[in-house]
Structure formats: C-alpha cells, structure tokens
Amino acid sequence: MKNTNNITEFFLLGLSQDEQLEKVCFVLFLFFYITIVLGNLLIIVTIKSSDHLRSPMYFFLRYLSFVDICYSSVTAPKLISDFLVDRKSISFEGCIVQLFLVHLLGGTEIFILTVMAYDRYIAICKPLHYTTIMNKQRCSWMMVASWAGGFLHSIVQTLLTTQLDFCGPNVIDHFFCDVLPLLKLSCSDTYAVGIIVVANSGMISLISFIVLVVSYLVILVTLRTHSSKGRLKALSTCASHITVVTIFFGPCIFIYLRPSTTFPEDKMVAVFYTIFTPMLNPLIYTLRNEEVKNAMRKLYSRKLNLGGK
Numbered sequence: 001m002k003n004t005n006n007i008t009e010f011f012l013l014g015l016s017q018d019e020q021l022e023k024v025c026f027v028l029f030l031f032f033y034i035t036i037v038l039g040n041l042l043i044i045v046t047i048k049s050s051d052h053l054r055s056p057m058y059f060f061l062r063y064l065s066f067v068d069i070c071y072s073s074v075t076a077p078k079l080i081s082d083f084l085v086d087r088k089s090i091s092f093e094g095c096i097v098q099l100f101l102v103h104l105l106g107g108t109e110i111f112i113l114t115v116m117a118y119d120r121y122i123a124i125c126k127p128l129h130y131t132t133i134m135n136k137q138r139c140s141w142m143m144v145a146s147w148a149g150g151f152l153h154s155i156v157q158t159l160l161t162t163q164l165d166f167c168g169p170n171v172i173d174h175f176f177c178d179v180l181p182l183l184k185l186s187c188s189d190t191y192a193v194g195i196i197v198v199a200n201s202g203m204i205s206l207i208s209f210i211v212l213v214v215s216y217l218v219i220l221v222t223l224r225t226h227s228s229k230g231r232l233k234a235l236s237t238c239a240s241h242i243t244v245v246t247i248f249f250g251p252c253i254f255i256y257l258r259p260s261t262t263f264p265e266d267k268m269v270a271v272f273y274t275i276f277t278p279m280l281n282p283l284i285y286t287l288r289n290e291e292v293k294n295a296m297r298k299l300y301s302r303k304l305n306l307g308g309k
Contacts, residue, residue, distance in 0.1 A: 007092055007166040008091065008092055009089045009092060009095075009170065010089065010090050010092065010095050010170045010171070010172050011087070011088060011089050011090075011170060012088040012089070012090060012172050012174060012177075013088070013171060013172065013173045013175075014082050014088050015079070015175050015268070015271075022083040022084075026084060029076065029079060029080050029083070029275065030080050032076070033076040033077070033080060036068065036072045036076070036275070036278045036279045037069055037072075037073075039279065039281075039283065040065035040066070040068050040278065040282055041065075041069065042282065042296070043061065043062065043065040043282050043286070043292070044062050044066060045299070046292060046299055047059075047061065047292075048062065049295075049299055050295035050298070050299065052291060052294075052295060053292065053295055056119050057120070057123070058292075059143075060116045060139070060142075061116070063112060063146075064109065064113070064116070064281065065282065067105055067109050067112060068109070068277070068281055069278070070101075070105050071105040071106060071274065071278055072274060072275060074101045074105065075098070075176040075274045075275075076274070076275060078090070078098070078175075090177065095172075095177035095182075096158060096161065096162060096177070098176055098177045099157065099158055099161060099177045099178060100154050100155070100157075100158040102154075102176065102177075102178065103154035103157045103158070103179075103201070104150045104151055104153075104154035105150065106150070106252070106273070107149060107150035107151075107153035107204065108146050108147050108149070108151075109248070110150075110208050110248075110249075111145070111146035111149045111150060111208070112143075112146045113241070113248065115143075115146060116241060117211070117212045117215045117216065117241060118142075118215065120215070120216075120219060120241065121215045121218060122134055124223065124238075125218060125219065153200060153201070153204060156196070156200055157201065160179075160193050160197070161179055161182055161183075161193075164182065164183070164186040164188045164190065165187050165188045166185055166186055167186075167187035168187075169185050170185065172185065173264070173267070174266070174270070175267055175270070176270075176274070178270070179193075179197050180197065180255070180256075180261075180262050180266070181266075184262055197256065198256065198257060198258065201256035201257075202253065202256040202257030202258070203257070205256055205257065208249070209245065209249040212241075212245050212249075216238055216242055220238070236289070236290075240289065244277065244280070244281055244284055247272060247273075247276065247277050248273050250272075251269045251270065251272040251273045252273055255269060
C-alpha cells in the first residue's frame with residue numbers, strides 16, 4: 001500500500017459543520033441505521049425460516065439483505081459517531097479499507113440486482129423452463145459471480161488509489177472515503193485514473209441499469225398475454241424491483257459517470273445509495289409482496305405461541 005508522502009490520516013468534513021444540525025442528524029441517522037439492520041435481518045430470518053419462500057427470487061433477496069446490512073455498516077457507524085465529535089479523522093489505512101469495502105459491496109449489490117432482474121425475466125417470459133434454468137446450482141454460481149464481479153470492480157479502484165501521491169491537503173469533503181474525493185487531494189496526474197474510474201464504476205452502473213430497464217420492458221410486453229391475476233402479481237414484484245433499481249442506480253450514475261470532478265451535492269446524493277436504499281429495500285420488498293408478508297405473520301404467530309407456552 002503506497003503512502004510515499006507520510007499521510008497518516010484524513011479528515012472528513014461530513015454532511016454538516018453545524019453543531020445543532022449534527023445533533024439532529026445523529027438521532028436521525030442512528031434511527032436509519034437501526035432500521036436498516038433490523039429490517040434486513042427480518043427479511044433474512046423470514047426467508048430462512050419459511051418453507052414457502054424457497055424460490056430463486058427469495059434466495060437472491062436474502063443475500064441482497066445481507067449485502068445491504070454490510071454495505072451500510074461500512075459507512076453509517078462512522079458517519080453517526082462523527083456527528084458527535086469535532087475531529088472527524090480516519091487513518092490512511094482505514095480510508096483505503098473503507099473505499100475497498102464500499103465498492104466491493106456496492107458492486108456486488110449491482111450484480112445481485114441484475115441477477116434478480118434476470119430471474120424475473122425467466123420466471124415470466126419462460127415459465128415452463130424456469131425450474132430447469134434457475135436451478136439451485138446455477139443460482140449459487142450466479143451469487144458467486146456477483147461477489148467476484150464486486151471484488152474485481154473494487155480491487156481495481158483500490159489499487160489505482162493506493163498508487164496516488166498525496167502532498168499535504170488531507171481534508172476530504174465527504175462523509176466516507178471514495179475515489180473521486182481522494183483524486184481531488186492527490187498531487188499525482190489523475191487524468192488516466194479518472195478515465196478508468198468512469199469506465200469502471202460509471203459504465204458498470206450504466207450498462208447494468210440499461211440491462212435492467214430492457215429486461216423489465218420485455219417483461220411488461222410479455223405480461224400482456226397473461227391472465228389479469230397473474231399480471232397483477234408479476235407487476236407487483238417487478239414494481240418493487242424497478243423502485244429499488246431507480247433509487248440505487250440513479251445516484252450511482254450521477255456520481256460516477258462523469259469526469260473526475262466533485263460537487264458539494266455529491267455527499268448528499270451518496271446518502272441515497274449508502275443509507276436510503278438499504279433502508280427502503282425491506283419496506284419495498286415486504287409491503288408489495290404478499291408471500292413475504294404472510295411468512296412474516298406466520299413467523300410472528302409462531303413466536304407468540306412459543307412465548308405463551
């Protein structure tokens with residue numbers, strides 16, 4: 001890990017420098033983080049304990065919830081604790097580790113969402129071949145590929161960043177360590193690195209988003225031949241996925257699909273894909289999914305019965 005200029009730590013400006021506002025943000029984001037952990041844990045426990053939620057869609061949803069907990073945990077606890085201190089510092093090594101984990105988990109989430117769209121496409125457009133195509137082994141390999149894709153994406157970003165020279169300025173105008181704010185601090189020639197970041201993060205986000213949009217358009221066209229009941233059920237599931245995709249991919253494309261420049265609004269936009277999406281996923285997937293809601297009711301009833309004995 002390169003650190004030729006003896007930069008031992010960075011200082012994060014965070015979301016605000018107003019002390020009163022920071023106290024409000026502390027309570028608000030603590031609530032958000034607790035909601036993320038409990039909501040996604042509830043989905044994991046519900047899917048694992050229910051015999052009716054064994055389809056590939058729920059297999060992927062369980063892992064999406066796990067990734068969401070990990071993803072938010074990389075940034076949220078640090079952000080929350082920084083609301084209570086004046087000196088928002090992070091070590092050089094800690095900064096690099098945070099950058100790696102943010103892109104590992106963010107990249108993995110992108111690929112899982114893409115796989116989930118493929119699963120819905122097969123289920124709706126090729127229902128007779130669904131169980132053959134989306135068998136247990138193939139689903140497992142898709143999940144491994146999602147993690148591998150996230151790792152390759154992240155390791156490229158991380159290795160490029162560790163090769164940069166930092167000549168003194170070490171104040172990051174963000175609430176976590178990311179590539180673009182670090183490029184702004186570097187005294188190296190960052191043009192080539194900036195292009196690679198756009199090609200890596202930006203194009204992965206854009207291409208995945210286009211694939212997702214096209215797959216859902218094909219699904220919507222196919223649904224015209226289904227019965228009204230089947231159409232409503234499929235539309236409900238797809239609407240959940242489209243909502244998640246829009247909230248997650250929109251900010252990612254805005255941040256990464258542009259030259260290596262930063263704007264003051266970037267850190268507020270980043271809140272959407274690091275905090276809001278992991279928090280909204282459980283609500284979106286449960287409120288619009290009768291099978292999950294029924295499984296949760298059964299799980300709750302089971303706990304009550306066990307507690308009453």
